[in-house]
Amino acid sequence: MQTALLIEQILNGLQFGVMLFLMAAGLTLIFGVMGLINLAHGSLYMVGAFACAAVAAATGSFWLGLAASLVAAAAAGAIIEVSVIRRLYDRDHLDQVLATFALILIFSEGTRWIFGSFPLYLDIPPLLRGAVPLPGGSAYPAYRLAIIAVGIAVAIGLYLLISRTRLGMRIRAGESDREMIAALGVDIRTLYTVVFALGAALAGLAGALVGALQSVQVGMGEPVLILAFVVIVIGGIGSIKGALVGAVLVGLIDTLGRFLLPMALAGFMDASSAAGIGAALASMLIYVFMALVLAIRPQGLFSAQR
Amino acid sequence: DPVKVGMITTLSGGGAGLGVDVRDGFMLAIKQSGNTEIEVVTEDDAMKPDLAVQIADKMLQSDKVDILTGIIWSNLAMAVVPNAVNQGTFYLSPNAGPSPLAGANCHANYFNVAWQNDNLHEAAGAYATSSGYKKVFIMAPNYPAGTDALTGFKRFYKGELAGEVYTKLGATDYAAEIAQIRASGADALFFFLPGGMGIAFMKQFAQSGVDLPVVGPAFSFSQDILGAVGDAALGVKNTSQWSKDIDNEANKAFVESFQAEYGRLPSLYASQGFDTANLILAAAAKASVKDKDAFRAALKAAEFTSVRGDFKFGPNHHPIQDIYVREVVKEGDVLTNKIVGVALEDHQDAYASECKM
Amino acid sequence: MTISRETAFNALLIVLLIAVPYGASAMGEPFYVTLATRMVILALAAVGLNFLLGLGGLVSFGHAAFFGIGGYVAGIAATHAFNNTPLLFGLPGTNQMLIIWLVAVLLGGLAALAIGLISLRTTGVYFIMITLAFAQMIYYFAISWPAYGGEDGLSIYVRNAFPGVNTLNGLHFFYVCLALLAAVLVLFSVLRNSRFGAALQAARQNEQRLSAVGIAPFRVKLAAFAISGMITGLAGALFADLNRFVSPSMLSWHLSGELIVLIILGGTGRLFGPVAGAIVYVLFEFYLGGVTERWQFFLGLILLAVVLFARGGIVGLVAGKARHG
Amino acid sequence: MAEPVLEIRNLNKSFGALKATDDVSLDLMPGEIHALIGPNGAGKTTLIHQIAGSLKPGSGTINFLGRDIGALGVSERTRLGLGRTFQISSLAPEFSALRNVMLAVQARQGSSFRFFRPVMRDATLTEPAMAALERVGLGDRARISAAELSHGERRQLEIAIALALGSKAFLLDEPMAGMGPEGSKTLTTFLDGLRREAPILLVEHDMDAVFALADRISVLVYGRVIATGTVEEIRRDPEVRRAYLGDQD
Amino acid sequence: MMLLEVSDLESFYGASQALFGVDLAVEEGQVVALMGRNGMGKTTTIRSICGLTPPRTGTIRFAGVAITSLKPHRIARRGIGLVPEGRRCFPNLTVEENLVAAARGGHWTRERIETLFPRLGERRGQYANSLSGGEQQMLAIGRALMTNPRLLILDEATEGLAPVIRQDIWASIRALKAEGQSILVVDKTMSELLPVADRCVVLEKGMTVWSGLPGDLNEDIRNRYLGV
Numbered sequence A: 001m002q003t004a005l006l007i008e009q010i011l012n013g014l015q016f017g018v019m020l021f022l023m024a025a026g027l028t029l030i031f032g033v034m035g036l037i038n039l040a041h042g043s044l045y046m047v048g049a050f051a052c053a054a055v056a057a058a059t060g061s062f063w064l065g066l067a068a069s070l071v072a073a074a075a076a077g078a079i080i081e082v083s084v085i086r087r088l089y090d091r092d093h094l095d096q097v098l099a100t101f102a103l104i105l106i107f108s109e110g111t112r113w114i115f116g117s118f119p120l121y122l123d124i125p126p127l128l129r130g131a132v133p134l135p136g137g138s139a140y141p142a143y144r145l146a147i148i149a150v151g152i153a154v155a156i157g158l159y160l161l162i163s164r165t166r167l168g169m170r171i172r173a174g175e176s177d178r179e180m181i182a183a184l185g186v187d188i189r190t191l192y193t194v195v196f197a198l199g200a201a202l203a204g205l206a207g208a209l210v211g212a213l214q215s216v217q218v219g220m221g222e223p224v225l226i227l228a229f230v231v232i233v234i235g236g237i238g239s240i241k242g243a244l245v246g247a248v249l250v251g252l253i254d255t256l257g258r259f260l261l262p263m264a265l266a267g268f269m270d271a272s273s274a275a276g277i278g279a280a281l282a283s284m285l286i287y288v289f290m291a292l293v294l295a296i297r298p299q300g301l302f303s304a305q306r
Numbered sequence B: 001d002p003v004k005v006g007m008i009t010t011l012s013g014g015g016a017g018l019g020v021d022v023r024d025g026f027m028l029a030i031k032q033s034g035n036t037e038i039e040v041v042t043e044d045d046a047m048k049p050d051l052a053v054q055i056a057d058k059m060l061q062s063d064k065v066d067i068l069t070g071i072i073w074s075n076l077a078m079a080v081v082p083n084a085v086n087q088g089t090f091y092l093s094p095n096a097g098p099s100p101l102a103g104a105n106c107h108a109n110y111f112n113v114a115w116q117n118d119n120l121h122e123a124a125g126a127y128a129t130s131s132g133y134k135k136v137f138i139m140a141p142n143y144p145a146g147t148d149a150l151t152g153f154k155r156f157y158k159g160e161l162a163g164e165v166y167t168k169l170g171a172t173d174y175a176a177e178i179a180q181i182r183a184s185g186a187d188a189l190f191f192f193l194p195g196g197m198g199i200a201f202m203k204q205f206a207q208s209g210v211d212l213p214v215v216g217p218a219f220s221f222s223q224d225i226l227g228a229v230g231d232a233a234l235g236v237k238n239t240s241q242w243s244k245d246i247d248n249e250a251n252k253a254f255v256e257s258f259q260a261e262y263g264r265l266p267s268l269y270a271s272q273g274f275d276t277a278n279l280i281l282a283a284a285a286k287a288s289v290k291d292k293d294a295f296r297a298a299l300k301a302a303e304f305t306s307v308r309g310d311f312k313f314g315p316n317h318h319p320i321q322d323i324y325v326r327e328v329v330k331e332g333d334v335l336t337n338k339i340v341g342v343a344l345e346d347h348q349d350a351y352a353s354e355c356k357m
Numbered sequence C: 001m002t003i004s005r006e007t008a009f010n011a012l013l014i015v016l017l018i019a020v021p022y023g024a025s026a027m028g029e030p031f032y033v034t035l036a037t038r039m040v041i042l043a044l045a046a047v048g049l050n051f052l053l054g055l056g057g058l059v060s061f062g063h064a065a066f067f068g069i070g071g072y073v074a075g076i077a078a079t080h081a082f083n084n085t086p087l088l089f090g091l092p093g094t095n096q097m098l099i100i101w102l103v104a105v106l107l108g109g110l111a112a113l114a115i116g117l118i119s120l121r122t123t124g125v126y127f128i129m130i131t132l133a134f135a136q137m138i139y140y141f142a143i144s145w146p147a148y149g150g151e152d153g154l155s156i157y158v159r160n161a162f163p164g165v166n167t168l169n170g171l172h173f174f175y176v177c178l179a180l181l182a183a184v185l186v187l188f189s190v191l192r193n194s195r196f197g198a199a200l201q202a203a204r205q206n207e208q209r210l211s212a213v214g215i216a217p218f219r220v221k222l223a224a225f226a227i228s229g230m231i232t233g234l235a236g237a238l239f240a241d242l243n244r245f246v247s248p249s250m251l252s253w254h255l256s257g258e259l260i261v262l263i264i265l266g267g268t269g270r271l272f273g274p275v276a277g278a279i280v281y282v283l284f285e286f287y288l289g290g291v292t293e294r295w296q297f298f299l300g301l302i303l304l305a306v307v308l309f310a311r312g313g314i315v316g317l318v319a320g321k322a323r324h325g
Numbered sequence D: 001m002a003e004p005v006l007e008i009r010n011l012n013k014s015f016g017a018l019k020a021t022d023d024v025s026l027d028l029m030p031g032e033i034h035a036l037i038g039p040n041g042a043g044k045t046t047l048i049h050q051i052a053g054s055l056k057p058g059s060g061t062i063n064f065l066g067r068d069i070g071a072l073g074v075s076e077r078t079r080l081g082l083g084r085t086f087q088i089s090s091l092a093p094e095f096s097a098l099r100n101v102m103l104a105v106q107a108r109q110g111s112s113f114r115f116f117r118p119v120m121r122d123a124t125l126t127e128p129a130m131a132a133l134e135r136v137g138l139g140d141r142a143r144i145s146a147a148e149l150s151h152g153e154r155r156q157l158e159i160a161i162a163l164a165l166g167s168k169a170f171l172l173d174e175p176m177a178g179m180g181p182e183g184s185k186t187l188t189t190f191l192d193g194l195r196r197e198a199p200i201l202l203v204e205h206d207m208d209a210v211f212a213l214a215d216r217i218s219v220l221v222y223g224r225v226i227a228t229g230t231v232e233e234i235r236r237d238p239e240v241r242r243a244y245l246g247d248q249d
Numbered sequence E: 001m002m003l004l005e006v007s008d009l010e011s012f013y014g015a016s017q018a019l020f021g022v023d024l025a026v027e028e029g030q031v032v033a034l035m036g037r038n039g040m041g042k043t044t045t046i047r048s049i050c051g052l053t054p055p056r057t058g059t060i061r062f063a064g065v066a067i068t069s070l071k072p073h074r075i076a077r078r079g080i081g082l083v084p085e086g087r088r089c090f091p092n093l094t095v096e097e098n099l100v101a102a103a104r105g106g107h108w109t110r111e112r113i114e115t116l117f118p119r120l121g122e123r124r125g126q127y128a129n130s131l132s133g134g135e136q137q138m139l140a141i142g143r144a145l146m147t148n149p150r151l152l153i154l155d156e157a158t159e160g161l162a163p164v165i166r167q168d169i170w171a172s173i174r175a176l177k178a179e180g181q182s183i184l185v186v187d188k189t190m191s192e193l194l195p196v197a198d199r200c201v202v203l204e205k206g207m208t209v210w211s212g213l214p215g216d217l218n219e220d221i222r223n224r225y226l227g228v
């Protein structure tokens, strides 16, 4: 019985990890590969979720909503890139921090302006509602399995895009020396707009997919932002593989931590305080883990450069 | 005499829904009263304690308000209230009721028009006991209101606990907790997860197929978020001091006029805002706000028609009131709550005795 | 000697900071004193960060840790003094600002030393994130640690005392804070021009170069981190006294972010950058908040305009590009 | 015979399968210019990195002034008197040329933890720095920031910094690179004089300079020293001609 | 036919002027040497031509079309390939990726580059930031060739190369010239440069002070402007 639960929790951890990767995927592209600190990633995630919820409510189809989330987030991304980000590539990273911080404010309040102050309804599509039986007699929600599948597909797709295609090489080249890649005849401005929009679309996709499991509300992107950065940094900036591994590690550690720590503590204190202290420790756990990883490997687990 | 009210509430970010409801309920009452002597200044605290303190300072020192109100969150209330009431201003809480302000740090100028934080959880505990649950799994986020919630529940729940779990504040994925609930062999689930946490949990819980009766305080099933939870909430029992079907004239009028004014159903937060305003209006009709003692006495008397029916203050200026059990139902295609019973009658909070006032 | 535009602008800011609260107080508008105090304290915290970020190029996204530690020092000491209960090892609490400051500075510095020792092994974004990690650990600890209020925080019922000054008088407290800010600004300017400052700025521009002339960058950066933590810790103690309240929100990443924003807004690495940034940010936050409930939207637009059109922040806009001797 | 200033014994370094340094032994004698030449990728810069401390050797010893410095970090070695320049200029770009050099002066004085005295008014810093700039001919560019200097000027600044360190031995990685014909000529004369202050380990592809300056030449190919000798010996060595010099006369 | 015509170029870095009037022309199939002492504006001229430091006044025509105000990538696509000063290989890309990223159809392919510089073939999978200085230089040249330029611009392209390789590169330059490739080159090795150049242009303090045939580059000019 206990082992069955443990196995289920490990599965949950994996699942949570892949979900984290999905949330971080767009950021991996924009931040890890283009080298742009985009604090507004969470806002794009929110845009995706809201677009999906609104369209799904209007049309009754989750799938149309999903498409809308891609379109809306990509459009928002392209607009941001052309009107703001583009002017900041040759500036200090800090200017990007301030600008994208400002974008968070604008997006959050803008979304509330359009959609009101109350959370929106977004449910998973009927097709994916049930549970899938797993070997060993247990079952797992189909929707979560679908998220795992999408996460892994995105990971593979991104990996191929970045490391195998000429487009990917040019993006990476642009990250280290925009001037030089332009001098070789690559229209890096347009390329970056496209890539930024793609990253935004991925954020939006994650927002829609994960939003169906969570709550679609203003501010939903903020915790995502921090987690996504944590995942990418642990994995090593610029490495898709690293981001995936980092995400799964964080997912496992977080899930198992909040499950096992209170149980372990219950050995030598009363249940109620064990639950409280265990939970407190568990909430610090991923940050402890990140600090440890970076203290030992200052470049993350799989840094793309050397 | 003119009364100047300063409303500090949350109008931006994820918690804005609650602030908007409190404000709308409040302003509705002011509008209906036709009283032009009452001036309200409203500002957004963005859920930041230090910003709330700054706004309070501004309202006290610059706007010279007589009464402060509006704060939604306990931590913001703890930041603002002690200083405000010590300076002689009245504070009327339309939502938060942290235990220190009900007990050891109670104050003559502080009135709570909603509930002490533990109240609805206590009622849930009482309801769980009366429903005959023997093994309840209880869960709340790991912060003071969360611990208070579980303490409150346990105060009135007499059975065994199948498990006690504190989640991370702001967590959005509950697969791990749901697995624990499934494995615990519980016969019912009690949880307190305010705001988005509750929405996420209920959706995931419903999808997980774990079939347990669910009890909770009204916060995760109030009108403002039921729409977002969807059918997942159907049938859930929740405890509240207010419901839109409480049978009295004032309440009927309130629900109708609120819907007419804002195009949506009121939540319990709106009712609390509405009551708070009516309390002020009633007191202002009896005494001048400049005469602190008289005004305080007028507030304390609470001679207004509450939408919850009977309403009176205990010695610590916290309400003594009935707390109902509601069930989430569907009316047409709108999700809402229906009263199915009374959990606690004339309930008073547990800290009143610590209050030396 | 000609006065540069930057010097003139700085002098103007100082004069405004001395005069405006005085005038406001005389005209019976004590709130503006409170607002100015808030600016000064946030500026102080940001000067601490500017030391690290502006001179050393080390973007700490965890300075809320030191700010919060300072705040909790004030809050905890005052609570124990107020309730007359012993603090640690039978030591009593205190309501004396001087002692509180000393402890806040020490603890801020020690925490910075400990965090820096590990964090400074990393660079760039890794550094940003590892400092965030440490701050988050302290944040979650504070939220779930019940002894001092957890997320509800801790009230300071009477503002702490300073010998010879009535700190309950807002204007007096303001001048205490302003004096500290002035002292720290002098410190900043002296350090920047010193040999240590030269080494620190070189570390930002090119560490390889620094070690190749025989200066170990790690020690320079660690010292800077500690000094920075001390200053921000001090600001935290004052902030607690201003609000008469501490809570984990002082430790949250929003606050770390806000400090960074203040600096960039004012002008990174500029002596008065944080001051200008704090003044402008607090003013906008306050006025917009009074005008519209959608104030954050407009605040965002304004910040965006500053980044796009005022290179080098406000000081840069007024005084032109920074010169590095 | 005098003691070598710098003594390298059996140094090895691999990058994966690549042996970048293969059992290298080298001496630098007082007053000499010892040129290190070899094809691109032979491991010259890698060797300099190991001597300067920025790369850890796989095995082998490095003695400087009779002391084993293998365990010391970069900055410690510099403080002992081992000055280097970089093949690709490495400067503090925002600092003026003068402040770049002043950094070296303050490091030489061992005083980077002084917090109060303003550096720009400190003649003990500015004067030696200015003198070093004058020596490399950058005197009139002292106030220009390093980022605004032309490529060649940056190379000159690298030398000035090394000079200001007052080192007891110099490791110069392609100092001639980027200097125009005139610059190379001046620098050659300059280095010729410098050897009297401290010996120089000179990595250089500019053969005119090497042949004019070197007392001894070592040739590195695939991480190995294949020959060491005088200018004439090296010039005549058929293997060196084939691997490196080509049909140059 | 005139391939590149630059007249009266004035360029600035921020507020400071670096070029005060540069004139320069490259005919199709010619090799033109751009000369001058350190800091005289050679690199700036090249940057202006490539659109990296757009000139404030003056005109640049390439193959008969004005390219003065075009974006760098448009200029490059018209057929200008740059080997910049200081190499500027993409450090986070491997050798192969550096080449492929620049590729545009034509007869220069990765295989041909690797025949020209076998060293690059051996280092194909290595990140550019771990290459030796000379290897990076080869990579920079290979990368520029991959764009199959009509005009190849070499800014100190033989800097830091071993004499044998340098001879190889000069040999390749001669071979390229023989194929009809037009080249604008900055280099300090006069002994190699002058024989291959069809014309020389000498800059002094950001101005063209002399231009003509290599044979006419007399003692006086050399002393005055080149310091030799």
Ligand SMILES: Nc1ncnc2c1ncn2[C@@H]1O[C@H](COP(=O)(O)OP(=O)(O)OP(=O)(O)O)[C@@H](O)[C@H]1O
Residues within 6 Å of the ligand: D015, D018, D020, D038, D039, D040, D041, D042, D043, D044, D045, D046, D047, D087, E123, E126, E130, E131, E132, E133, E134, E135, E160
């Ligand atoms: N970090 C590294 N990882 C893998 N290979 C490396 C690394 N650093 C250097 N190399 C390889 O080691 C060899 C020696 O490089 P080094 O820079 O020492 O050559 P060099 O003799 O200085 O050449 P040049 O004259 O061209 O500057 C080169 O083939 C280079 O690619």
Ligand SMILES: Nc1ncnc2c1ncn2[C@@H]1O[C@H](COP(=O)(O)OP(=O)(O)OP(=O)(O)O)[C@@H](O)[C@H]1O
Residues within 6 Å of the ligand: D147, D148, D149, D150, D151, D152, D153, D178, D180, E013, E016, E018, E036, E037, E038, E039, E040, E041, E042, E043, E044, E045, E085
């Ligand atoms: N980024 C820059 N900012 C400001 N000034 C610069 C910049 N780059 C070069 N300069 C200045 O412009 C002038 C011309 O420099 P340029 O690099 O064109 O010279 P160059 O002839 O290529 O010299 P070298 O042979 O040393 O490479 C020099 O005075 C230099 O100081």
Ligand SMILES: [Mg+2]
Residues within 6 Å of the ligand: D044, D045, D046, D087, E132, E133, E134
């Ligand atoms: Mg080398």
Ligand SMILES: [Mg+2]
Residues within 6 Å of the ligand: D150, D151, D152, E042, E043, E044, E085
């Ligand atoms: Mg040049």
